[in-house]
Amino acid sequence: QDFFTQVPRIPPDAIFDLTKKFLGDPDPRKVNLGQGTYKDENGAPWILPVVKAAKDKTQDANHEYLPILGLATFRKLATELVLGKDASAIALQRVASSQALSGTGALHLAGEMLFRALGGEAPVYITKPTWSNHRQVFATIGFEVHDFKWYDDNTGQIDFESITNTLRNAPPRSIFVFHASAHNPSGCDPSEEQWRSIARIVQERGLFPLFDAAYLGITSGDYDRDAFAIRHFINECGLQAAVCSSFAKNMGLYGERIGLVTFVTQSSDEAMAVESTLEQITRGEISNPPAFGARIVSAVLEDESLRAEWARNLSTMSTRIADMRKDLFNALIKLHAPGDWRRVVEQRGMFCILGLSLEQVLHLREKYHIYMADTSRISIAGLNPSNVWYTAEAITKTVQ
């Protein structure tokens, strides 16, 4: 029987494939600037001290199933965290939430929910460039996915005119996927003033904002500051929205797959309907979500001293990333690397697009064992005091 003859062979995911190649490279000089996972100053994965402490507190937990929507304390505390404890939408019970399989699972659940709510007629707009999985997540659900220019490669800055033009011309009810902070891959976020203008157009045109919140807290070191756009849209403008939060980067819980999807609706009746739909979707897909990560996050969020420790850990990570940006920039300037490198220090968050050609990227990989995405996006967290000079030298020799 020809059961599988029609199945196409799909090429491997570019970023996971890059990690595999890096891991298989025996050269001791190798540098991994591919995947966006935080590493400490020795290039090692960092278990946040707050997570160690929280894990100790969860040791006695049993191994029963969680409810379909996830751990109730986690959902409550994580919703308050992202919207702000005093958000009127919470007081008015206009919020639906569900635990999700990290940020990706939250995006998927949000997409499935919106597809049921709006049918296929509402297009999804994603930024160009964007995280490599956005198109796939929404296209797989059945949405028509459009992209719009977010960032100008020539200037290394946000293209605000393109953003506002796209918003003004999109049909009402279009879904816009915004990166809440630290746009991946460009590291270019709107200013607060620009976010205010974006919110105004979203409101005027009847668009639906969906925030991908994968880097809250690790962008600036201050969670509340990084949540500005989300809270402005929802709390100040009273907009309906979806927020997809991940605790992968900001708690270092990559493999635990812990995230949250939050919908803010017009009424508590709608919120209950949305929550019941999220519940049904999850029951059909994974029955109920995993418990471990949810318990860790809850243990952190319900304890004032652990929250304070988390704030310090966020600051450690974001400060180290900012320092590495400065070190890379200073090294490139010292080495007289041809080009304008200001973007390295001007952009925010984990990522920076260096603006190299594919040929140069491959040269860096083959000759110097420095691994970055084909687009020349680098994960700054892969740099440390031992490899930043070597990396700057290799870049300089490659662009000369």
Ligand code: PLP
């Ligand atoms: N969204 C963006 C912009 C990301 O960069 C990532 C991870 O790199 C995610 C979502 C999802 O991450 P996770 O599913 O591991 O939480």
